[in-house]
Amino acid sequence: MPVQPAVPGRSAAGRRAGRSVLGLALAGLTAVLLTGCSAQEASCGGGEYPVLAVGSTGSACVPDGEEPPAGYARYPEGKVPEHVGDKWDEYWSTRTLDENGNIIKAPEAG
Template sequence: MSRSGSRLTTAVAIPLAGAAAVVALTGCSLEYREDICMSDEYPVLTVNGTGSACVSKGEEPPAGYVRYPEGKVPRQVDDEWDVYRRTHTLDKDGDVVDAPEAG
């Protein structure tokens, strides 16, 4: 291989190695996570069910919906509280109960 071919290989290899290092160092931080609601909204949970909705900040939840307990609000799809609420919900008194079976 000629010297110019060697330089070309080096010129391509260095940026590729740099890109690989960035991916390795950032790990999962490049992963896209979808927000549950838009920034001007907050999520609400159906009473005795696993359904949810987004409500404009400053508005109360509609009938049949309640706010999530403080500190237990899902922020992104598949985060800890989004997954938890697939099998747990709140009853009319605000107590945590097992979600009804889907069917």
Template sequence: MPTPHSISRPAIASRPGRLRAAALASAVAVAVVALTGCAGLEYREDICSSGEYPVIAVGDTGSACVSDGEEPPAGYTRYPEGKVPQQVDDKWDVYWRTHTLDKDGNIIDAPDAG
């Protein structure tokens, strides 16, 4: 008949090994995140779908997407060259939240930005 010590001993003996394995797995996970910076997990949403380009509302911060080969609808215009937002929250998407174009194509502060 086993004694109480012989029954509890295997359970106690296996815990340090399990703890070491868990600690090692955690350390590896932390190292992977630290080394990659989660760069592989970042998702950036495009402003427009493939086959479209973004346009901005004249005198406002509104925007739309227009099919390639089509002109912007009334009240909208193309963004200035080199200042076209490509992805949500990129440099130009953020910029155009507080700026717009007037009817002459000049960049101005958005009416509600101030």
């Protein structure tokens, strides 16, 4: 290990602590880059799936294995948002389902 020059007011323990914090930060950044993790927020938590409010752009999360509550429906296959802000989340911000399951333009808010 290279010898660091003495810095007034900074002990050897302080220099080691500074290197430890830097090392942890670099290790965390490396892990994120290597695993491909993103900062995107999931639409629902583990063990849940998203459902769409019929007639509006509202949504909710339902536990896997349960049916959507009254007034909600499953998203059409292949058009399910997985993350906040993904293409399907954006798509459903202006569309919804009618009572027959047809995709329609969402009513204007207000």
